[in-house]
């Protein structure tokens with residue numbers, strides 16, 4: 439037991455866990471460890487993911503407790519204004535190949551944590567490391583902590599990693615086990631460089647070692663294989679991959695002497711980062727912007743490009759590249775997006791107000807203002823709360839924790855976009871190469887136009903009319919009290 443007689447904490451994140459599939463896996467007897475935890479614990483089903491509800495954004499939210507407006511991981515694919523290039527975290531293998539496999543891997547393994555994730559927000563590992571607690575993490579997208587880890591080990595996978603230029607140290611949780619690239623100690627566990635299908639077993643193996651040797655107070659127990667399996671066979675096929683995740687949990691409980699003995703020493707939280715829904719139609723943004731000069735991967739003449747387009751499952755961001763042309767091009771981009779069958783909602787910022795538009799109507803709101811919606815509004819307003827200065831913002835940020843979609847693109851960061859769109863439940867903008875037929879249940883649509891320098895706070899909630907076919911979609915507060923340009927410039931310098 440941890441110092442002071444407190445239980446150690448295991449945070450198990452099962453990627454893309456669909457609640458209905460968890461029920462089915464338990465009913466069929468395929469998930470005995472999860473069944474035992476549910477029986478002894480509390481099950482909370484009314485959970486909401488980030489916007490966009492894709493793994494990098496949601497993982498960063500889980501690790502930092504903030505939304506994308508604050509943690510700065512905006513999407514699966516985004517345009518880095520400082521470096522003037524696309525960032526691709528691995529929407530699909532063809533997409534990764536289009537942007538460069540090594541570059542995509544570098545962005546995912548190194549830059550996501552060391553450069554893209556905001557330094558202004560501590561991760562759970564940094565908080566706990568600072569408090570003197572022992573942190574541990576298996577292969578999880580966000581691992582940033584206070585302990586330096588050099589690539590080490592003598593396995594064949596490690597040598598392959600070296601050939602792929604993975605030679606740089608990182609700062610992570612005290613105990614870090616990341617896809618054979620970083621192993622803070624020799625556990626004898628391997629993951630074939632983090633290949634899908636191997637990662638849950640690797641996590642179970644490492645976790646059992648850590649439990650047996652009492653090496654953590656907090657363990658982020660990452661179980662990502664359910665997501666890969668679900669993308670491959672569809673969300674309805676999750677029972678099999680949930681059973682695999684369950685085996686990893688069972689393994690760490692087994693070394694402690696079974697479920698009850700394990701729970702005497704450990705508090706366990708099992709959660710997901712988002713769910714998934716099946717996508718049956720695709721929306722090709724290349725068609726929408728066929729008359730535009732869109733920046734392409736490895737563009738031979740990037741200065742000629744007018745916009746960057748970043749599809750990411752059921753949402754997409756559009757960046758206008760030339761500041762001098764911004765106003766006119768943003769207006770045209772909005773017109774181009776609004777007429778497209780399959781795009782459900784649009785959020786724009788105009789004259790200090792956020793504007794959510796759909797075929798059914800529009801919703802406007804602003805910092806410090808009350809919400810109001812008419813019968814033709816795009817969704818049902820469920821909460822009204824507002825504040826106008828940074829002191830109030832602090833209070834509001836305590837009261838609400840769900841990141842808003844405009845947090846993904848409204849902040850003064852290198853990731854700030856100019857326009858966003860998202861799709862109805864069925865179509866998806868997919869990836870650059872259209873290879874992601876099954877995607878997460880993304881929420882609404884956000885589109886920002888102007889910029890702002892003042893501190894402000896937004897607080898409200900809104901549920902999409904399409905909520906009946908997926909998890910309820912709620913937007914709440916986004917508070918900002920500092921400009922992040924300084925941080926971004928400092929980092930670039």
Ligand SMILES: [Zn+2]
Nearest residue numbers: 453454493711
């Ligand atoms: Zn995920």
